[in-house]
Amino acid sequence: MPGSTDPGSLFIGLMSGTSMDGIDASIVRFGDHECDVLNVCAVDYPAALRDELLSSSRQPAACTVDRIGQLDQWVGECFRDAALALIDESGYDASSIAAIGSHGQTLRHQPRAARPFSLQIGDPNVIASGTGITTVADFRRRDIAVGGEGAPLAPAFHQWLFADAHKSRAVLNIGGIANVTMLSPGSDAVTGFDTGPGNSLLDGWIRSHRDVPFDDNGDWAKEGTVDESLLGLMLDDPYFEQPPPKSTGFEYFNGGWVRSKIARLGEKKVSVVDVQSTLAELTARTVATSILRHAPDINDVLVCGGGIHNADLIDRLRSYLSGVSVASTETCGLHPDWVESAAFAWLAKRRLEGKFGNLPEVTGAASRQVLGAIFSGTG
Numbered sequence: 001m002p003g004s005t006d007p008g009s010l011f012i013g014l015m016s017g018t019s020m021d022g023i024d025a026s027i028v029r030f031g032d033h034e035c036d037v038l039n040v041c042a043v044d045y046p047a048a049l050r051d052e053l054l055s056s057s058r059q060p061a062a063c064t065v066d067r068i069g070q071l072d073q074w075v076g077e078c079f080r081d082a083a084l085a086l087i088d089e090s091g092y093d094a095s096s097i098a099a100i101g102s103h104g105q106t107l108r109h110q111p112r113a114a115r116p117f118s119l120q121i122g123d124p125n126v127i128a129s130g131t132g133i134t135t136v137a138d139f140r141r142r143d144i145a146v147g148g149e150g151a152p153l154a155p156a157f158h159q160w161l162f163a164d165a166h167k168s169r170a171v172l173n174i175g176g177i178a179n180v181t182m183l184s185p186g187s188d189a190v191t192g193f194d195t196g197p198g199n200s201l202l203d204g205w206i207r208s209h210r211d212v213p214f215d216d217n218g219d220w221a222k223e224g225t226v227d228e229s230l231l232g233l234m235l236d237d238p239y240f241e242q243p244p245p246k247s248t249g250f251e252y253f254n255g256g257w258v259r260s261k262i263a264r265l266g267e268k269k270v271s272v273v274d275v276q277s278t279l280a281e282l283t284a285r286t287v288a289t290s291i292l293r294h295a296p297d298i299n300d301v302l303v304c305g306g307g308i309h310n311a312d313l314i315d316r317l318r319s320y321l322s323g324v325s326v327a328s329t330e331t332c333g334l335h336p337d338w339v340e341s342a343a344f345a346w347l348a349k350r351r352l353e354g355k356f357g358n359l360p361e362v363t364g365a366a367s368r369q370v371l372g373a374i375f376s377g378t379g
Helices: 047-058 065-090 124-131 141-145 154-162 200-210 216-223 228-235 255-263 272-294 311-320 336-353
Strands: 010-016 022-031 034-044 097-110 117-121 135-137 169-174 177-183 190-197 300-304 325-328 373-375
Touching: 010 065, 010 336, 022 065, 022 336, 034 065, 034 336, 047 065, 047 097, 065 097, 065 117, 065 124, 097 124, 097 336, 117 141, 124 135, 124 373, 135 336, 154 169, 154 177, 154 190, 154 336, 169 272, 177 272, 190 200, 190 272, 200 216, 200 255, 200 272, 216 272, 216 311, 228 255, 228 272, 255 272, 272 311, 300 311, 300 336, 311 325
Parallel strands: 010 097, 097 135, 169 300, 300 325
Antiparallel strands: 010 022, 022 034, 097 117, 135 373, 169 177, 177 190
16 A cells, blocks of 8 residues: 555656656656656646747747746746645655655756756755655766766666666667667676657657647658658768767757758758658667667667657667567566656665766766755755
8 A cells, every 4th residue: 555655665756858848757666676666647837838948948048047047946846746746646655755856857958068067947945845855856967077968867777777688788768869778788888878869850840830749659750751862961960970978959959950951952842741751760760870880789679758659750760670679668667658757766766875876988977976966855
């Protein structure tokens, strides 16, 4: 029964990605390389907040200090409310939660700026004081402080949970940006990085041209035809040849990036549906190329994130990974929609235990670091 859980034995993970549409929240129990997601909820941002976040992140020059401060508070309130709703729906006592791990909402990620930074908002003080639960947040900046990119951080969790003694395995998260973790059998060696666009360009293009938030099941992309000239221009982008460690975001891969590639076609016209199909091909091609380049002997690919629900995208990926099993992380016991939030619950646990949360071979950091700042829930 939920109410009988030992005090402080569970963790909550809170995650919001580059789509900026809301918060994934999960209550998690961890065992010996086991992760049991007990309860989940997804909470949408208010439309006005989502509009503010999108405009602030896409037009940073127009984002004032006052605006950032108010968004930090507003997002913090939403994260707090998501945690409270999750606890209420679960039936667990708040006392059974050891800590909340909050990724926050990325507003800007510039790991290769003259002074590198990654800015996540969603004031953890609001979460901790509003729930009465110790909250761990600000995971990225310690890694950046020692020369890393601050992302991706999930590969350490992927290694802990999904590594197989007999299989060469990749864990692929297709969010707004796609990232991959390559795990070698019987080895601690890990390769992980952002491969490039995941769903973000697809979502942005269909939102602009059909006024819907995403391409359900990839049906619209499937109607189109890949334009090889446009695809070639996209694949020529230097990011795809850049060696890891590397990370990216909507600061780089965005609607302006797509339009700049289309403009280089000159007088040639490409229909909007063919652009959508080409963007789907771009994601599949760059993901598959990244995996095969760094793990040519790969046995299976476990997929999580929103992209797993895009059947057309997964079919394209399978066509490039012939002979490789491509399946949901659910085949290994963790639903694909909750891998990221579970990862930040795990990172909160690692912080309380004083254990490292980054992998320098993934982020480029000079050393392993204990990640996150602790905000007491008791005042």
